[in-house]
Amino acid sequence: MLNGLRFRWRELWQRGRLDREAQAELDLHLELAAAAKVAEGLDPAEARRQARIELGDPEEARDVLREARTGQWLDTLARDAALGLRLMKKRPAFTAVSLVSIALGVAGSTSLFAVADAVVRKPLPLPDPSALVRIYDSNVAKGVQGSGVATANLVDWRRRVHRLRGIGGHYTMGRTLTVGEESEVVLTAQVTEDFFPLLGLPAAVGRTFTAEETARSVFNVAAAPTGADPVLVLADGLWRRRFGADPGVIGRIVLLERRPFRVVGVMPPGFAIPDPDVQVFIPWGLEGDEPRDQHYVSAVARLAPGATLRQAEEELEQVARGLAEEHPRTNEGWTASLVPLQDDIVGDSGRTLFALLGAVALVLLVACANLGVLSLARGLERAHETSIRLALGATRGRLLRQYFTESLLVCAAGGVLGAFFAGLALAVLKRTSAPVPRLHEVAFEPRAVLFALMATSVAALVAGLPSAWRRAHSEAAPTLSAAPARVAGGRRRHALQDALVVAEVATTVVLLASATLLVRSYHRLQSVDPGFDPRGVVVAPIFLDMEAYGSGDKSRAYYRTLIDRLEALPGVVSAGGATALPASPLGPDFERPVWPEESPSDESVRRPVWVRMVTTHYFRTLGMRIVAGRDFNEGDAPGADRTVILGQSLARRLWPSGNAVAHRLMVDYSTSGIYPYQVVGIVNDVRFGGPRSDPRLEIYLPHAQRPYLVMNIAVRGTGDPRLLIAPVREVLHEIDPRKPAHAMQALDDLVGATYSRDRHVMAVLSAFAVVAVLLSLLGVHAILLHRVRERTREIGIRIAVGADDARLLWWIAAHGLKLTLAGVMLGGLLAAASSRAVSALLFGVGLTDPAAILAVAALPLVALVVSLHPAWRATRIDAAEVLRAG
Amino acid sequence: MAVEKLELLILKILALGAQHGYGIGQRIEQISGGALRVTLGSLYPALQRLEKSGLIDAEWKASDNNRRARYYRITAEGRRRLAADQKEWDRVAAAMARILKAT
Numbered sequence: 001m002l003n004g005l006r007f008r009w010r011e012l013w014q015r016g017r018l019d020r021e022a023q024a025e026l027d028l029h030l031e032l033a034a035a036a037k038v039a040e041g042l043d044p045a046e047a048r049r050q051a052r053i054e055l056g057d058p059e060e061a062r063d064v065l066r067e068a069r070t071g072q073w074l075d076t077l078a079r080d081a082a083l084g085l086r087l088m089k090k091r092p093a094f095t096a097v098s099l100v101s102i103a104l105g106v107a108g109s110t111s112l113f114a115v116a117d118a119v120v121r122k123p124l125p126l127p128d129p130s131a132l133v134r135i136y137d138s139n140v141a142k143g144v145q146g147s148g149v150a151t152a153n154l155v156d157w158r159r160r161v162h163r164l165r166g167i168g169g170h171y172t173m174g175r176t177l178t179v180g181e182e183s184e185v186v187l188t189a190q191v192t193e194d195f196f197p198l199l200g201l202p203a204a205v206g207r208t209f210t211a212e213e214t215a216r217s218v219f220n221v222a223a224a225p226t227g228a229d230p231v232l233v234l235a236d237g238l239w240r241r242r243f244g245a246d247p248g249v250i251g252r253i254v255l256l257e258r259r260p261f262r263v264v265g266v267m268p269p270g271f272a273i274p275d276p277d278v279q280v281f282i283p284w285g286l287e288g289d290e291p292r293d294q295h296y297v298s299a300v301a302r303l304a305p306g307a308t309l310r311q312a313e314e315e316l317e318q319v320a321r322g323l324a325e326e327h328p329r330t331n332e333g334w335t336a337s338l339v340p341l342q343d344d345i346v347g348d349s350g351r352t353l354f355a356l357l358g359a360v361a362l363v364l365l366v367a368c369a370n371l372g373v374l375s376l377a378r379g380l381e382r383a384h385e386t387s388i389r390l391a392l393g394a395t396r397g398r399l400l401r402q403y404f405t406e407s408l409l410v411c412a413a414g415g416v417l418g419a420f421f422a423g424l425a426l427a428v429l430k431r432t433s434a435p436v437p438r439l440h441e442v443a444f445e446p447r448a449v450l451f452a453l454m455a456t457s458v459a460a461l462v463a464g465l466p467s468a469w470r471r472a473h474s475e476a477a478p479t480l481s482a483a484p485a486r487v488a489g490g491r492r493r494h495a496l497q498d499a500l501v502v503a504e505v506a507t508t509v510v511l512l513a514s515a516t517l518l519v520r521s522y523h524r525l526q527s528v529d530p531g532f533d534p535r536g537v538v539v540a541p542i543f544l545d546m547e548a549y550g551s552g553d554k555s556r557a558y559y560r561t562l563i564d565r566l567e568a569l570p571g572v573v574s575a576g577g578a579t580a581l582p583a584s585p586l587g588p589d590f591e592r593p594v595w596p597e598e599s600p601s602d603e604s605v606r607r608p609v610w611v612r613m614v615t616t617h618y619f620r621t622l623g624m625r626i627v628a629g630r631d632f633n634e635g636d637a638p639g640a641d642r643t644v645i646l647g648q649s650l651a652r653r654l655w656p657s658g659n660a661v662a663h664r665l666m667v668d669y670s671t672s673g674i675y676p677y678q679v680v681g682i683v684n685d686v687r688f689g690g691p692r693s694d695p696r697l698e699i700y701l702p703h704a705q706r707p708y709l710v711m712n713i714a715v716r717g718t719g720d721p722r723l724l725i726a727p728v729r730e731v732l733h734e735i736d737p738r739k740p741a742h743a744m745q746a747l748d749d750l751v752g753a754t755y756s757r758d759r760h761v762m763a764v765l766s767a768f769a770v771v772a773v774l775l776s777l778l779g780v781h782a783i784l785l786h787r788v789r790e791r792t793r794e795i796g797i798r799i800a801v802g803a804d805d806a807r808l809l810w811w812i813a814a815h816g817l818k819l820t821l822a823g824v825m826l827g828g829l830l831a832a833a834s835s836r837a838v839s840a841l842l843f844g845v846g847l848t849d850p851a852a853i854l855a856v857a858a859l860p861l862v863a864l865v866v867s868l869h870p871a872w873r874a875t876r877i878d879a880a881e882v883l884r885a886g
Numbered sequence: 887m888a889v890e891k892l893e894l895l896i897l898k899i900l901a902l903g904a905q906h907g908y909g910i911g912q913r914i915e916q917i918s919g920g921a922l923r924v925t926l927g928s929l930y931p932a933l934q935r936l937e938k939s940g941l942i943d944a945e946w947k948a949s950d951n952n953r954r955a956r957y958y959r960i961t962a963e964g965r966r967r968l969a970a971d972q973k974e975w976d977r978v979a980a981a982m983a984r985i986l987k988a989t
Contacts, residue, residue, distance in 0.1 A: 007937050021946075025907055025956050026926055032908040055911075056925035064931050 011069045022065050026058040076398075080405035087406055094378070098371050098410045099417065101775070102463070105364030106418025106455045108768075111425040112360050114448040116353040119438045124342050125270050127200035128302075132341035133309060135167065135299040135316070141333040142608055147295040147591075149336065151286050153323060154299055157336070158194065160319045163307035168195030169286065169297040170274050173710070174543050174586050174742055177280060178255035179242050185543060185742030186238065187277045188256070190217075190284035196233075198302040199273055206250040206265030208233055213264075214283040231283065232261045236269040238279035256280065257545030258738065273341075274298060276440055292323075292330040293668070295608075296590045300341060313338045345437050348840070352761055353436070355837045359514065359768050362507045364455060366772045368462035369504040370779045375407060375464070376497045377786035379471040386471050400472035407464025415456030422452060435757040466496050497783055498819055504779050505823020505863075506830055508772040509856050513831045514838045515769035516852040517845055518762040524844040525755050531686030531695065532582055533623030534747035537714050538721040538728065541586040541742055542577075544709040548738070552638070552707035558735065559703060559711060563615055565731045566715050572724065573716045576618030577703065579611075581712040582688045583750040586743070588710055594699060596654050597664035597676045606668070609650055609697040610688070613708045618700075619645075619683055621716045629661035629681030636680075636702040643705070644677035647698035651682045665699070677701070690754025692843060714747065721746040761841055773859070776823075777866045780816050784870035788812060788877075795874050796882025809871040816867030820860040828856065892924065892932050894975065897960060897968040900942060906955040907933065933958060941967055 010018055030051050037047035052058075088095040123129045135157075136146045151169065158167045169192040177186045193215070196208035213231050234249070243249045253260045261282070303312050316336050324331040389399060423444045430442060542562075549555045559577055566575035580589040591608035599605045616632050619625075627648060636643045644665050651660040664676040677699075685695035703711070717724045729741045752759070788795065798808065835847045899905060899913045910933075911924050936942045941964035949955040960968070 005940075007940075011938075021956065022930065024954075026930065028906075028953065028955055029908045029911070029926060033911075054923065054925075056927045058926050061926035061930050064927055065934055068931055068934060 015069070018069065019062070019066065022062055026061055030055060030058060076401065077405060080402045081409055083402065084406040084409040088410065091378075094374065095410060097374075098407075098463070099414045101367035101371065102364075102411055102414025102456070102459050103417035103421060104771075105360070105367045105459060106415050106452055107421030107425060108360040109357065109364050109455050110419060110422035110448055110452040111429070112353065112357045113451045114422065114426055114444055115429070115436060115439075115442050116350065116357050117445075117447055117451075118442040119346055119353060119436060120350040122438075122441060124345070125201075125441065126273075129342060130340070131303040132199070133164075133301050133303060133312070133338040134341050134344040135301055135336050135338060137295050137334055137336050139333045139335070139608075142606075144295075144591075144608060148297050149299045150292045150295050150330075151297055152292045153320075153331070153334075153336075154192070154297060155286050156323055157316065157319055160322070161312070161316050163304045163312035163315045164301040165304040166194035166198030167299055167301040168192050168198050169284070169299050170195055171284070171297055172274060172278060173588070174541055175257050175280070176543055176545065176739060177238075178258070178738065183738055183740050185541075185740060186279040187275065188280040188282060189274055189278045190282050192284050192286050195300070196281075198300065200302075201268065201271055203233060203265035204236065204268035205239075205247050206233075206263070208265055208267075208281075209283040215285045215287065217283040217285045218288060230256075230259060230261045231264045232256065233265040233267060233281040234263060235267050235271065235279045235281070239266045256282070257543070258547040259545075270440065272438070272440065273300065292327055293593060293608075294590055296588075301338070309338050309340065347437065349435075349437055349757075351837075351840055352757060355841060356761065356764055358834070358837060359511060359765055361455075362511055363768045363772055364459060365462060366504050366507045366511075366775050368459045369500045369507070370775045370782075371407070371410075371463035372466045373497055373500045373504070373779045374782050375467040376470060376500070377782055379403070379467045383471070396472045400468050403468035403471050404464050407468065408460050411456055411460035411463060414459070415452060418456070419449065419452040422448065434760060435753075466500060470496055494787075497786075501776075501779050501783050501819045502823045502826060504776045505820050505859070506827035508769070508776040509824055509827025509859065510831045510834060511765070511769040511772045512859065513827075513852045513856050514834075515762070515765040516855040517838060517842055517847070517849055518758070518765050520849055520851050521842045521845045522755075522758050522762045525691045525758055528687065528691035528844075530582065530691055530751065531624065531684050534583070534751045536573075536718070536721050537621065537623075537716045537747040538724045538744060539581055539584060539712055539714045539747050539750065540728065540732075540744040541584070541710065541712045542732075542739065543742070544711075544739065546709070548736075549709055555707040555709055556638075556704055559615060559707075559713075562713065562731070562735055563617065565735065566713070566728060567617070569715075569724070569727050569731065571717045571719060573718060574617045574621045575713065575715045576615045576621040577711040577713040578614040578618050578700075579708050579711060581714060581747070581750075582622070582686050583690050583747065583754050584712055587712045588708070593668045594650075594654075595666050597666050607653075607697065609647075609699050611667070612698060612700050613703045613706050613711070614700045615703045615711075618714070621714045622686075623716075624686065625684045627682050627684055628659060629679070631681060632700075632702045632704075637704055640705075642675055642677045643680045643702060645681040645683050645700040646679055647695070647700075648682055648685045649695055650697040650699065651679075653697065667699070667701075690751055692755055692758075721748070755843075758841070758843065773862075776859075777863060780820060780863050781866050781870060783819070784812055784816050784867050785873065787815065788870050788874045792877055793882055795877050796879045799877065799879035800883060805875045808875050809868065812871035812874050813864055813867045816870075817860060817864050820863040824856060824860055831856075892928060893936055894968070894971050895922075896929075896932060896936060896958075897941065897964055898972070900958055900960040901965060901968055904957045904959040906949060906957050908955075910958070936964070940964075 030048070033051035033055060034044065034047040037050055038044055042050065124132065126132065135149055137149045137153075138145045138147065149169070154167060154169050157164070161167070170189050172187060172189045174185045175188045176183055177188075191209075193209070193211055196203075202208070209231065216228065217230060232254070234243075239245060239249065243252075249263050249266065252263045254263060255261070267281070301312075303309060313336075316338065320331070320335045324334060386399060390396070426442060426444050430439060436442075542559075544555055544558060549558060563575050563577065566572060578587075580587040590611060592611050593606040594609050595605040595607065614632065616634065616636075619631055626645075628651075629645070632643065632645065644667070646654075646660055646665070654660060654665070655663060660679050660682060663679050665679055666674060666676055668674045683700065686698075687693050688696055688698075713728075715721075715724055715728055725744045728744065732739060732741045795808065798811075803811075832847075839847055895914055896910055899910055899917075902913075905913065907929060911929055914922050914924055933942070933944075937944055937958075941961060942958050943961050944956050944958050946954055947957045949957075
């Protein structure tokens with residue numbers, strides 16, 4: 001057995017030597033045979049001649065030996081590849097088209113695969129990430145689902161739920177960081193004691209917070225913690241940007257909202273909980289008298305060893321029920337649920353990414369099928385060569401190998417190029433703000449390389465095998481007898497070509513239908529009335545600090561001055577502010593229970609609604625309409641009656657019979673008590689989260705009566721809102737140089753960002769669909785042109801016997817139409833089968849949207865137009881010449 | 887079948903002692919009384935197949951007249967195969983003979 005192996009080894013690695021040995025052996029054999037004959041009395045030359053006759057040709061024996069050896073294919077491959085290269089050079093256009101389509105197909109599918117793989121499959125870069133969960137509160141009776149949790153409840157859960165090993169709360173907001181003389185607004189996260197320990201990732205430099213540091217960091221307002229010697233932890237990005245990655249930063253004092261904080265640690269790069277944009281972490285002590293009905297804290301937890309998500313959730317629900325009994329006023333009906341942290345972060349992006357990956361795979365398939373069609377047509381033109389080689393004794397297997405090698409060469413080159421493009425595309429993508437979670441974790445990994453290899457192999461099979469097989473199996477005799485250009489085509493010879501074109505068209509239909517639906521869906525999104533008019537408005541969040549603006553008067557005065565100064569700017573129509581703006585992610589946004597004053601104050605009528613503090617002119621600036629009553633004015637001052645304006649839906653819900661104005665609304669403002677508010681007006685509903693979101697139940701309180709430190713300002717101008725950014729920035733700097741503007745943006749852009757995924761998906765799919773349509777048309781065109789060339793003789797005869805141009809045109813064009821129609825029908829079925837993947841991405845558009853049907857129905861018509869060119873070529877055939885040549 | 891028969895003959899000859907290619911051809915011719923003659927195109931591929939399946943082994947050695955030749959030797963596995971194939975061959979040959987006599 002070992003000997004056998006040794007031979008096999010030599011076969012692979014010592015081919016040259018084996019060959020030489022065989023030669024020596026054969027020579028010796030002949031020599032010995034001749035010597036024997038010389039001994040019998042023949043002269044040497046004659047002896048040699050006779051030995052050769054008796055023993056056969058040594059050259060042939062050597063060839064047989066060589067062919068029989070494994071590893072021989074390497075030599076053959078090299079020869080075939082060389083031939084393939086020559087052929088590629090001979091037809092540069094075809095080679096270029098093939099190369100580019102495969103390179104683009106492989107690049108597109110590989111880069112999308114890399115993204116999908118990183119986002120969906122790769123575990124979070126934290127120790128034992130599968131045990132990490134997010135906690136959401138819900139209250140079925142109040143119609144609340146997936147909201148944040150309340151601080152005091154979190155404290156109790158931590159004590160009572162044993163199947164969760166640590167529960168961490170965090171809350172994100174913008175704060176002004178001052179290092180040296182330079183101030184900037186950075187996104188900060190205040191995190192509770194368990195947050196860092198439960199995530200399990202230690203600081204890269206220094207340390208995270210101690211229990212003692214957390215305990216003394218008490219917040220009274222959502223600004224900065226009180227307590228002595230406050231500390232913070234930096235994120236890697238800020239550390240590099242502002243401190244040049246200096247490890248000596250530990251112990252340095254920086255100002256956060258004008259208060260000195262000591263840096264105790266730096267998190268490692270890639271730490272992206274709760275958000276990759278968070279640059280500063282500060283500790284947050286929850287112990288103490290905290291409200292139970294403010295569900296604004298985000299919570300993460302780690303399952304205790306051995307506990308399943310289901311078990312932990314059951315225990316958590318049980319504890320929540322216990323708390324509801326202890327605190328019925330605040331906790332009635334509230335329960336909590338768990339979601340794996342990774343699922344929570346990825347959300348439904350996985351579905352979108354896989355839909356796109358599927359689409360790009362389809363494009364790749366179309367491109368390959370198209371190459372298959374083109375090379376089939378070409379192969380049939382080279383049928384003459386095949387016939388000769390078959391007649392000369394080449395085996396079909398040998399020919400198949402050679403032809404396949406030809407296309408393999410192009411595919412391999414395309415694959416390498418594609419992988420290179422994919423790497424490039426990923427690098428570019430990571431610099432964009434594409435709406436993909438975990439984008440920073442995307443990398444061109446070995447799995448992506450493997451995928452590129454697979455995609456290339458599939459491409460090679462689809463593009464090369466049909467034509468190679470067809471060519472190797474063309475007939476030897478019939479073609480030999482006729483000149484190459486006049487081969488009469490049999491029906492069977494073209495079945496493969498036709499099938500490829502039909503498949504190509506069918507795939508294109510799927511892409512075209514999906515793309516049309518997405519375009520329609522996108523237009524539908526754009527035409528949704530969000531309840532406000534974002535055009536011409538620029539917005540910016542302002543974060544005032546406790547140190548300088550601690551009292552309500554100071555904050556009120558700041559915003560009063562700011563709004564007045566802004567409205568005095570040339571080109572500004574009006575300015576206003578609100579604690580949270582539609583479509584804007586920054587700013588305090590929370591719910592409070594409310595009920596009509598006249599109804600009994602029992603639990604059933606309490607309803608959590610979103611509360612927003614707004615300045616005068618806010619509604620005017622956002623283009624909202626007061627539908628009843630009045631807007632806030634100077635009269636809604638600190639000492640005056642407390643007033644409130646209701647959103648339309650809430651007004652209708654609370655006072656279904658009539659006008660809510662003049663009624664009084666109770667608002668449980670937990671920390672500062674329950675008071676009645678006079679309803680002075682009703683404003684139209686807004687889609688706060690952008691056009692994809694539903695209107696919420698909202699109330700608005702005058703900022704003058706309920707001053708807030710953090711506000712979003714909105715400025716409406718007469719022209720391009722971006723032109724207002726510089727003057728607004730200047731005004732901000734003049735009022736307080738320590739309060740720089742942060743993330744000033746056109747409201748239009750913010751609204752657009754809420755459906756930027758729709759826009760990206762639509763753009764990508766539309767591009768795919770356009771490419772697929774072009775390729776299919778190219779395929780139809782090629783197949784018809786080939787048909788005309790191949791049937792020159794038949795067409796000549798038809799012309800000679802009196803076929804007119806119209807008949808000829810139709811004869812050729814009808815074939816194209818037949819194929820396209822078959823493809824459209826098949827594609828319709830495929831589209832119906834794959835509709836689930838698309839429908840999840842749609843907004844307000846049905847799968848049987850007329851536009852999509854129209855677009856698909858137009859495809860055969862366009863194909864018909866394209867097929868006029870080959871058909872026209874048919875009419876130009878000179879019958880006389882053809883017949884003479886025949 | 888023909889090839890397999892040739893391979894069987896080669897094994898049988900090598901079972902009598904190591905031999906180079908020419909020698910094997912000579913032996914087959916001699917023992918068959920000149921009835922069987924092998925060509926280069928059939929002998930060497932058969933040898934290569936046997937070597938590949940580990941039934942024989944080969945080594946370059948100086949020959950009787952001091953020429954370097956490739957000497958083939960039967961391996962233990964080759965002997966086992968020879969015994970089995972020979973038994974099978976005898977059985978088939980006997981059966982053939984009986985059938986041919988009967989008709």
